[in-house]
Every structure is written in structure tokens, then in C-alpha cells.
Amino acid sequence: MNLPNLEEARKRTNKKVTIKKNSYDFQSIYKGKKYFLKTYGCQMNVHDSEEIRKYLELLGFEPTNDLKQADIVVLNTCAIRENAHDKVFGYLGRCKHLKHEKPDLLICIGGCMSQEEKVVEEIKTKHPYVDIVFGTHNIHELPQMILDAQQKQNISVYSIEGDVYENVLYSRDSKISAWVNIMYGCDKFCTYCIVPYTRGKQRSRTLENILDEVKLLKKEGYQEVTLLGQNVNAYGKDLDPQLSFSQLLEEVAKTKISRIRFVTSHPWDFTSEMIDTIAKYDNIMPYIHLPIQSGSNQILRLMGRRYTKEDYLKLFQEIKEKVKGVSITTDIIVGFPNESEQDFLETLDVVRQCQFDGAFTFIYSPREGTPASKIKDNVSLKEKEERLAKLNELVNFYSLQNNKKLEDKVVPVLILGKNEKDATKLYGYTDTMKLVNVCGSSAHIGKIVDVKIKCAKSFSLDGVIE
Numbered sequence: 200m201n202l203p204n205l206e207e208a209r210k211r212t213n214k215k216v217t218i219k220k221n222s223y224d225f226q227s228i229y230k231g232k233k234y235f236l237k238t239y240g241c242q243m244n245v246h247d248s249e250e251i252r253k254y255l256e257l258l259g260f261e262p263t264n265d266l267k268q269a270d271i272v273v274l275n276t277c278a279i280r281e282n283a284h285d286k287v288f289g290y291l292g293r294c295k296h297l298k299h300e301k302p303d304l305l306i307c308i309g310g311c312m313s314q315e316e317k318v319v320e321e322i323k324t325k326h327p328y329v330d331i332v333f334g335t336h337n338i339h340e341l342p343q344m345i346l347d348a349q350q351k352q353n354i355s356v357y358s359i360e361g362d363v364y365e366n367v368l369y370s371r372d373s374k375i376s377a378w379v380n381i382m383y384g385c386d387k388f389c390t391y392c393i394v395p396y397t398r399g400k401q402r403s404r405t406l407e408n409i410l411d412e413v414k415l416l417k418k419e420g421y422q423e424v425t426l427l428g429q430n431v432n433a434y435g436k437d438l439d440p441q442l443s444f445s446q447l448l449e450e451v452a453k454t455k456i457s458r459i460r461f462v463t464s465h466p467w468d469f470t471s472e473m474i475d476t477i478a479k480y481d482n483i484m485p486y487i488h489l490p491i492q493s494g495s496n497q498i499l500r501l502m503g504r505r506y507t508k509e510d511y512l513k514l515f516q517e518i519k520e521k522v523k524g525v526s527i528t529t530d531i532i533v534g535f536p537n538e539s540e541q542d543f544l545e546t547l548d549v550v551r552q553c554q555f556d557g558a559f560t561f562i563y564s565p566r567e568g569t570p571a572s573k574i575k576d577n578v579s580l581k582e583k584e585e586r587l588a589k590l591n592e593l594v595n596f597y598s599l600q601n602n603k604k605l606e607d608k609v610v611p612v613l614i615l616g617k618n619e620k621d622a623t624k625l626y627g628y629t630d631t632m633k634l635v636n637v638c639g640s641s642a643h644i645g646k647i648v649d650v651k652i653k654c655a656k657s658f659s660l661d662g663v664i665e
């Protein structure tokens with residue numbers, strides 16, 4: 200692979216919109232008013248909500264977890280599954296009820312669902328009490344839309360992607376670990392996935408802007424960044440000149456921020472150079488989320504995943520060999536159309552071979568608007584549920600087995616905060632992304648501490664600070 204000169208890449212320009220910070224000088228307008236923000240879906244949405252929250256706070260709103268207290272409700276929606284639609288519209292019913300009691304309440308819908316034409320149509324015709332609809336490409340317009348919303352229903356959703364937003368302001372969830380968008384959208388068009396339609400085609404941010412953001416976060420005391428994209432391994436392919444994700448990773452590693460993670464990886468774009476870079480730097484964490492989706496080549500082809508089971512296993516092996524102590528998790532869908540018992544058994548076989556540290560497992564349900572939704576959904580719900588149960592049993596077995604290997608070992612843990620269920624405990628993550636609960640004081644929060652693992656469970660570890 201012929202890699203471009205980094206200096207040249209730094210100077211490269213990309214189509215972008217620079218947000219002027221003084222556009223948001225609305226400080227006191229809504230002072231004393233409350234906002235309620237509900238986020239559905241993936242990490243991308245969680246990070247988008249950090250941007251939405253910043254705009255609401257710049258307008259003077261304060262957060263509330265009590266819907267009844269809210270003066271503005273923002274639902275940041277997800278479109279990945281069909282039932283997401285029902286959940287959001289179910290929640291809208293509660294907001295409508297509240298608006299009867301509180302006519303000035305502003306109701307806003309953003310996120311992936313708003314990018315769907317039929318949803319916008321449904322809101323216009325059946326839910327006129329919704330004040331604002333904004334999309335994934337124009338979150339930055341929200342402050343102005345709120346200011347304009349008193350008059351009429353305000354709908355603005357960009358249907359065409361293409362912009363890369365810079366100087367975006369965030370009110371981040373954590374002061375220790377931060378999401379950093381490195382790209383927007385996805386070009387892979389897996390047949391079951393709505394993301395390329397709701398978030399648009401792939402657009403990478405510049406290396407220079409990403410590095411500036413990471414350096415600033417480090418200066419502010421952040422210990423960890425997670426580079427975020429629908430398919431991070433394809434980072435830079437759309438830039439001119441092209442840049443590779445391994446080059447980006449290497450440059451981020453050189454900033455010397457303590458911990459670097461990235462999600463999500465597509466096996467198709469995972470190169471040997473990337474694996475070498477991950478192995479080379481101590482501050483790139485030995486943890487990779489590598490979705491396989493199915494262990495059957497027939498199903499992978501129908502899913503449009505563009506790799507075979509053999510390709511995946513070869514890549515998996517190379518990562519395990521080169522990256523010391525790496526943990527690998529995956530995503531698996533069961534019951535995709537035409538998935539036979541034999542196809543499913545092949546998936547179980549791959550799980551046995553890989554012995555994943557964990558897996559997010561899903562039952563397939565057709566997503567309207569995707570190519571897969573046109574294939575007859577011919578696996579019964581009963582079969583799907585049975586397959587899921589068998590798969591989960593196997594996945595949990597390996598998860599526990601891998602966690603047990605850490606018992607009595609001392610591992611570095613970044614302490615993120617207090618355990619929500621048990622105030623006497625703190626929680627954090629190992630370099631391999633395993634959740635650890637420990638006893639400790641607030642002074643440990645934000646620090647990387649050595650923890651001796653005392654007890655391993657399937658989904659977490661208990662330990663003591665050394």
C-alpha cells in the first residue's frame with residue numbers, strides 16, 4: 200500500500216462548515232428553564248447528544264431528569280431497528296399529554312429517525328404538537344430553530360450529506376474519557392443497515408482537526424479518547440490525498456494521551472498496518488470490537504458484508520498473535536432471512552473458535568427501506584429466539600472463561616466514577632475494556648490504578664486497589 204506523506208495530508212482541505220462560536224451567544228434567553236434530553240441508540244447518538252446538550256446550555260437551559268419539569272424535551276432518536284420507531288412515538292404520546300398541561304413546552308425530535316422522509320411526513324400530519332424536527336446533518340441549527348419555534352412547527356432536515364463540521368462545541372458526559380468523531384456516515388451499505396441512508400456516505404475529518412481536538416482534551420485533563428465512526432478502519436479513504444486509519448492512530452498515539460480506543464471496526468478494512476500500529480504503542484488499548492455478524496458465508500453474502508468466515512478468522516488470528524493480551528468482542532445477528540440450522544451452527548462454530556471476550560447478539564428484524572427488508576423474513580420468531588438463547592449461552596460461557604483468567608492478576612484500571620447501584624464502590628475499565636468494580640475514594644476517580652482482580656463474573660470483575 201502506497202501511503203501518502205503526512206505533511207501533505209495535514210494541508211489537505213476538505214469540504215467543511217466552520218461553526219462560528221459567536222453564533223451561539225444567546226446565553227440568558229432561557230435562563231431558569233429546564234431541558235429533558237433522551238438519547239436512543241449507539242455511541243454516535245450519545246456523542247451527538249453531548250453537542251445538543253451544549254447548545255441547550257448555551258441558550259440558558261438547565262438539565263432535568265424529570266419530564267414533568269421540562270420546558271423543552273429533545274428526543275435524539277435511533278432508526279436502526281423497526282421497534283425504535285414505536286418506542287419514540289410511544290414516548291411522544293407522554294409529551295403530548297404534558298403539552299396539554301403546559302402549552303409552552305417545546306418538543307423536538309432529532310437523530311436518525313428524523314432523516315426518514317416517512318417519519319417527517321408522519322410528524323407533519325399526525326403530530327402537529329411537535330415543535331422542531333432536525334436531522335443528523337444539521338444539529339448545529341438547533342439553537343436557531345429553538346428561537347424560531349414559537350411561531351409554527353419548524354422542520355429542517357438536510358437530505359444531502361457532504362459537510363464535515365468543525366469547532367463543534369460539546370457538553371461532554373465525562374471529564375475523564377471523551378468521544379472524538381473522526382468521520383461521519385458509512386459507505387458499506389450492509390443490506391440490513393439503515394445508517395448509510397440516515398447518516399449519509401462517509402466523510403472523514405482532517406487529521407489536523409482531530410489531533411487539535413485530542414491535544415485540547417489532553418490539556419484539559421482527559422485520560423482517554425475513543426475515536427468514533429461507523430467504520431473507523433475506512434478513515435481517510437475519502438480524503439484527497441488519502442490517509443489511512445493506521446496513520447491517524449499513530450499520530451494520535453504520539454500526542455501521548457494515556458488511553459486511545461476506537462469503535463467500530465469493519466473486518467473488510469482492517470489492515471496489517473493497523474494491527475502493527477496497535478501493537479506498537481502502549482497507549483493504544485489492546486481491545487478491538489470486530490463485528491462478524493454471522494459465521495456462514497452464505498449469510499454474510501446476503502448481508503453484503505464483503506468478507507468470508509475464512510477472511511475473518513485469518514484477521515482474528517493475526518490480531519491475537521500480534522497484539523499482546525488483546526481482547527476482542529463482536530456483534531452477531533441470528534435469524535437473518537434464509538439462515539438455515541446449518542448456517543446457525545456455523546456461527547456457533549466460529550464463536551467456539553474465537554472464544555470472544557463478549558458479544559452483542561441480536562435477533563434479525565427487517566428494517567424498512569433497506570435491501571434486506573425485501574427478502575422474505577422466513578425464519579420464525581420461535582426459531583430466532585431459540586438460536587439467540589443458544590448463542591447467548593455460548594457467548595457468556597467464553598466471556599466468563601476469559602474473565603476468570605484475570606483472577607488474582609493485577610491490571611491497570613481507569614477509574615471513571617462511582618458505581619450507580621452501590622455508592623460504596625467505584626467503577627472503571629481495564630485496558631482490555633473489562634468493567635471492574637472496586638472499593639476506593641473519590642480521589643481515585645480519573646486515575647489509572649493497579650487493581651488486583653478477586654472475582655470474575657460474565658460481565659464484570661470485582662477487585663481491590665493495590
Ligand code: SF4
Pocket residue numbers: 385386387388389392393394395429430465
Ligand atoms: S458497516 Fe454496515 S452495519 Fe456498519 S454502519 Fe456501515 S452499513 Fe451499517
